Amino acid sequence: MKTTILALSLCYIVSLSSALLGSDKIGINYGRIGNNLPSPYRSIELLQSMNVRHVKLYDSDPEVLKLLSETDIHVSIMVPNDQISRIASNRSEADQWVNLNVLAHYPSTRIRFVLVGNEVFSNNDKQMWLDLVPAMRYIRKSLSELNIHNIKVGTPVAMDVLETSFPPSAGKFRSDIPAQVMRSLMKFLNGTRSFFFLDVYPFFPWSKNPTTMSLDFALLKEGNLTYTDPNSGLIYMNALDQMLDSINFAMAKLGFESIRMAISETGWPHEGDIDQPGANAYNSATYLCNLAAKMSYEPPLGTPARPGVEIPTFIFSLYDENQKPGPGTERHWGILSSSGRSIHQMDLAGSCPAGDKGEARHLAKPVNNRPYKGKIWCVLATKTMREVDLAPAVEFACLQGNATCNELAPGGACYTPVSIVSHANYAFSSYWAKYRGDGASCYFDGLAVQTIVDPSHGSCKFPSVTV
Structure with missing residues (x-):
C-alpha cells in the first residue's frame, strides 16, 4: 500500500451547482x-x-x-x-x-x-x-x-x-x-x-x-x-x-x-x-x-x-x-423537504454558501453542537391524536413489563386523569426511560417526541432520561 502523505486543502470551495449538483462524481x-x-x-x-x-x-x-x-x-x-x-x-x-x-x-x-x-x-x-x-x-x-x-x-x-x-x-x-x-x-x-x-x-x-x-x-x-x-x-x-x-x-x-x-x-x-x-x-x-x-x-x-x-x-x-x-x-437527512424546498435554505442553482473556512455562513450558528445535559422526557408529539392511533402504542409500551405502566393502574399515582392522552404521555416516557439503553427510541411511529419540559403533575412523577 502506498504511504504517500496527502495534504488536503479544502479552501477551494466550488459552487454547489457545479459540485454537489452537477458533478460526474x-x-x-x-x-x-x-x-x-x-x-x-x-x-x-x-x-x-x-x-x-x-x-x-x-x-x-x-x-x-x-x-x-x-x-x-x-x-x-x-x-x-x-x-x-x-x-x-x-x-x-x-x-x-x-x-x-x-x-x-x-x-x-x-x-x-x-x-x-x-x-x-x-x-x-x-x-x-x-x-x-x-x-x-x-x-x-x-x-x-x-x-x-x-x-x-x-x-x-x-x-x-x-x-x-x-x-x-x-x-x-x-x-x-x-x-x-x-x-x-x-x-x-x-x-x-x-x-x-x-x-x-x-x-x-x-x-x-x-x-x-x-x-x-x-x-x-x-x-x-x-x-x-x-x-x-x-x-x-x-x-x-x-x-x-x-x-x-x-x-x-x-x-x-x-x-x-x-x-x-x-x-x-x-x-x-x-x-x-x-x-x-x-x-x-x-x-x-x-x-x-x-x-x-x-x-x-x-x-x-x-x-x-x-x-x-x-x-x-x-x-x-x-x-x-x-x-x-x-x-432528517434530506437536502429537500417533502415540498421540494431546500432544507438548508440554499440556492441550489447558485453558489455553495460557504466561507473561506468551509462554513455555512448563510445559516444561524447552531445551539446544539454540545451534548445536552439534563433530563429528557418522551411525550405525545401532538394533542390531536386519535384514540385509535394511541391505544396500540400505549398497549405496546405497557406490555413490555418491567413495571413500565404500574402507576397507570387504578389507585396508581398517574391513574388520573383517566384519558388515553394522559396515559400515553406517561407510558411513552416510562417505556423510553426503561429501554433507551437497549436501543429504544422516543418515536412510536411518529406519535412521540422528546421534551425538556417536565410533564409530571401532582403526585404523578414521569420517569425521565438523564444525559
Whole structure:
C-alpha cells in the first residue's frame, strides 16, 4: 500500500451547482420511506432541475426507471436483501431478475450499477452473508450473457463491517464474518473492476464522542487540526479520510490493495432529537459543501493512503423520510423537504454558501453542537391524536413489563386523569426511560417526541432520561 502523505486543502470551495449538483462524481440517494413525498414524476423533475447526473435507488421500481429513461441521469438499482439467497441458489432466478429489472429498461434507462443487497453484514442473517457473493456472480453472468458489460455489480456495506477502524492502519474486517466470504467479495470486486461501496458517516463517530473528536475535523473544515497515524505515518485532516482508509487497510490485509472505493451513502442530519448533538442545518450544509469540494476537485484528491484516486460519491439523501424508525436523525437527512424546498435554505442553482473556512455562513450558528445535559422526557408529539392511533402504542409500551405502566393502574399515582392522552404521555416516557439503553427510541411511529419540559403533575412523577 502506498504511504504517500496527502495534504488536503479544502479552501477551494466550488459552487454547489457545479459540485454537489452537477458533478460526474457526485450523485444522490433517492429513498422513499415516507408518506408525504412528491410523486416519482415530480421527483425526477426536481433531480433534473438540480442538474443531478447520478441517482441511487433502493429498489428497481419500474415506474421510476421508466421516468428516468427520458433523462440522461445514470442510475444505480438494488436487489433487495430478501431476494439474495433465492438468486444465489438458482441461476435462473438471477436471469429472471435481470430480465425484469435491467433488460426491460436498459439501455434507454442508463443503469450503471446493480447493487446486491444493502448493508448485508449489518444483518445477522449469516446465511445471507454466505449467499451474497454467489448472488453477485450470478447477476453478473446474466448481464454478460446479454452482452451487457458496462454495468458494474457491487454491494454497499456499513462501517460496522470492520472490527477495528482506528487508527486507520489498524483497519480489519470483523472476525465473525467468515474469511472466505470477505476474500470472495474482494476477489469478485477486483476481478470485475467494480467498487467497494461504503456507507460512511462522520456524524456517528463524532456524535458518540463529541468531546474527543473535533467537530471541524468531522465536518471536513479546513484548519490546522491533523492526526498522524502512528503506524503508517500518514497525516489526516478530516474524519472521512480516516474512515475510508480504515477500509483500504482492511482490504490490503487480505491482499487487495487496488480495489476502487465508492461512497454509497454519506451526509449529515439537519435535525434530530434533544439527545443527539450536532444535528442541525448549519452542520449539514457545511459538511455537504466541503464534501462536494473534496470529491469534485481536479485532479482527484483521494485519501492519504490512496492519493489521486477518484471516489464516486452518493449523498444521502434527496428527501427527509418521515416513516423511517429510530431516533430523530433517521428522518432528517434530506437536502429537500417533502415540498421540494431546500432544507438548508440554499440556492441550489447558485453558489455553495460557504466561507473561506468551509462554513455555512448563510445559516444561524447552531445551539446544539454540545451534548445536552439534563433530563429528557418522551411525550405525545401532538394533542390531536386519535384514540385509535394511541391505544396500540400505549398497549405496546405497557406490555413490555418491567413495571413500565404500574402507576397507570387504578389507585396508581398517574391513574388520573383517566384519558388515553394522559396515559400515553406517561407510558411513552416510562417505556423510553426503561429501554433507551437497549436501543429504544422516543418515536412510536411518529406519535412521540422528546421534551425538556417536565410533564409530571401532582403526585404523578414521569420517569425521565438523564444525559
